[in-house]
Amino acid sequence: MSAVVGFLAPYEFSPTVLALTVTAGALFLRGMLVRRRRGGRTGFWRAASFFLGLGLTYVMLQTQLDYLAQHMFWIHRGQHLVLHHVGPVLMVLALPHEILGEGLPEGRLKQALRRFWRHPITRRIYGAVQHPITASLLFVGLIYLWLYPPVHFDAMLSVPLYKAMNWSMVVDGLLFWWLAVDPRSPARGGLGFGTRIIMLWVIMLPQIAIGAYISLSNGVLFDIYEVCGRAWPISPLLDQQIGGLLTWIPAAMMSVVVGLIVLRMWMRENNQAHLEAAGSEA
Secondary structure, eight states: OHHHHHHHSOSSOOHHHHHHHHHHHHHHHHHHHHHHHTTOOOOHHHHHHHHHHHHHHHHHHHSHHHHHHTTOHHHHHHHHHIIIIIHHHHHHHTOHHHHHHHHSOSSHHHHHHHHHHHSHHHHHHHHHHTSHHHHHHHHHHHHHHHHSHHHHHHHHHOHHHHHHHHHHHHHHHHHHHHHHHOOSOGGGTOOOHHHHHHHHHHHHHHHHHHHHHHHHOSSOSOTHHHHHOOSSOOOHHHHHHHHHHHHHTHHHHHHHHHHHHHHHHHHHHHHHHHHHHHHHHO
């Protein structure tokens, strides 16, 4: 038991991570209770998806896994797989914006947030960041940026850069995957389903390329782990190969999984349109 507690204890405590995690979890729970009082339901799987994604993100940032990620390349790649892919996908699939909004108490803060969100500048910036081309370039570009050996070397030795690297993964992951699974149809302001599928393929191919390059490389690309020391005695090349495979296969497979979800949304939308058309004809 002490070993489990020791593992879950923060390697470097971050009040920001703790505060954001607790706030998000509390708002979601409160939103669920507000919905129940109004006669609505959240659903078990929706809540489970959000809290699992939130919990995994916290574990990656605030346990001894963060220490291991700084001393083993393959664990670092597993950490970013969760921060950039798995955690955000699980959270956005829960459609948390609705429940978080209901969980936020009425008052000046909620009114201020509404005004901020509806402000033309905010909407313009969000629209630019969430343009399909921009979002895809940011998603892939951040992966390539932080895996560029000189930048990676500096990021692992600099606390501000290291935090910026991990936070950029989380924030960009939430933005990109939300754009892909946004429940709104194109008629209601959502992105076209075909465009979403293209986006998912566009980000998958560069991930396969860089993962394959890292995994199949004959030389050590990331010597920072020799400087910091590896947590376990495995060869640098094996460490790199496993990390490359994590970037290559599971990360790319997330595009396939989310693509299937988007296809299901597309089919459901088409079926709904056909039913409405048949009803209007009758």
